[in-house]
Amino acid sequence: MINKLTDKIKKTNAPIVVGLDPMMKFVPGQVQKRAFEEYGETLEGAAEAIWQYNKEIVDNIYDIVPAVKPQIAMYEQFGIPGLMVFKKTVDYCKEKDLVVIGDVKRGDIGSTSEAYAAGHLGKVKVGNKTFSGFDEDFVTVNPYLGSDGVNPFIKVCKEEKKGIFVLVKTSNPSSGEFQDRPIADADGRPLYEVVGEKVAKWGEEHMGDSYSYVGAVVGATYPEMGKILRRIMPKNYILVPGYGAQGGSGKDLAHFFNEDGLGAIINSSRGIIAAWQQEKYASFGEEHFGEASRAAVEDMRKDIAQALDCR
């Protein structure tokens, strides 16, 4: 799957993943209205609105980006109907041949991580049959519990040729509270470097053609740290959130890539899916929010290409 991701990035020339994080305030009024007319102002109505919104965006971008990253929290907040649309979105994106990164940030002790890994990347046994609960291509994983929280995911990834992105340095303002603390028995280097070294090591166990199936999450908002982490994890893809809305800009991104122009994939969520709300894309009008998203992807691709050319 990491080979597929790399191939698709080369083919589209867009190291971009679109975050499908559908907050209701992004969903155009007419989409909400139609869904509420059919299902009422209910969890089912909200879920239907999100589904129609996602579908329109995916239909407009699937041929120009390699991957999407649905953030499960935005679905989980609507309970079971929300999670049904998470699944529907994952399945639809896979039909469209997009690589699907489930942003689930799971992680637990061994036997519990096994269950998460089976549910999101693998298969679960029921009597003599096997089923997939959800079926993403990659998921994000929280490393706080150490190797026995991560290894069950890697085990399933090997069986299924799938991958993970481990949180190393997150994009949020307070990520430094614990992640930046200097580790005394690692020459005072910050925790995120220690975690990054571990990601490099975990990654060796499950290599694709040129990159590992085990990647890392490093926020665009911390470009200097990205530069160091790039060196620590040369064979690991870096998933970079925080571009656009969270404050990271094109020129911050160059350091996340290797010399081959690969090794990083930049996430934008509201910058793409809520493009229709930006002044820059207002001319598309609310009805054509999907086309606004496509235009925003094209602009993002140019911004990244320019940043890579200038380095």
Next chain:
Amino acid sequence: MINKLTDKIKKTNAPIVVGLDPMMKFVPGQVQKRAFEEYGETLEGAAEAIWQYNKEIVDNIYDIVPAVKPQIAMYEQFGIPGLMVFKKTVDYCKEKDLVVIGDVKRGDIGSTSEAYAAGHLGKVKVGNKTFSGFDEDFVTVNPYLGSDGVNPFIKVCKEEKKGIFVLVKTSNPSSGEFQDRPIADADGRPLYEVVGEKVAKWGEEHMGDSYSYVGAVVGATYPEMGKILRRIMPKNYILVPGYGAQGGSGKDLAHFFNEDGLGAIINSSRGIIAAWQQEKYASFGEEHFGEASRAAVEDMRKDIAQALDCR
């Protein structure tokens, strides 16, 4: 809700939470058989088996324990049907007046943690109406992203009088890989202490009568660390997993409690719910697995009481 938990612990004299982590290998054959006869060997069949299994156990223990802790991963692995049974289990346990701790270990950047908090502890807005997606009393939270990953949970807890347990030192063998690392700018004390101090601080913002709505998770498998963390977090309840199957024993537990005999709640999962598979409780027979669970709770209560008496 922390007051309710404390009251119920006093009333039952059992600082015990039963982990409802239904792995299929724990579910008696006749329960699986009946469910598969009705729904086939499908995800729905597995979910039904788990539901019948949970219900029987809850019916046998609800009057002698204050709380249950369903581990969502064990449901999530069965996809949507599994999560429907997670919800059904949460709702049923609340009907039985049990305090429900959703072991979800969520945590993300601010706006995403808001969505998780709304979905599991709070309410979500749909048009002019509000709904609860899931509706636990407490959830577990992963601290790796720092304050802005945790604060949205605390905000919702204040609105709803609910609570959280933040992972501090987990019970698994490799928890030390990152959690035990010495922090240079904290006099070389381990990361879990630094996180524990933060939990104490977060907890001050949302106090119940004598304990905070913000608690901590500290594994029974690390009693010496528990002793130190008890001092660092005097007003925070400690949720202690790892008793029984994972290796923690009664005598290890005394340090987790305050002088008032409160401040800790000990989790046992397979030790209770799969008691029927233990030689000690074999005389109940497979049909009476719920009664075996009840007997195991009684034994655990005695073990803890003895440990507290001996200190």
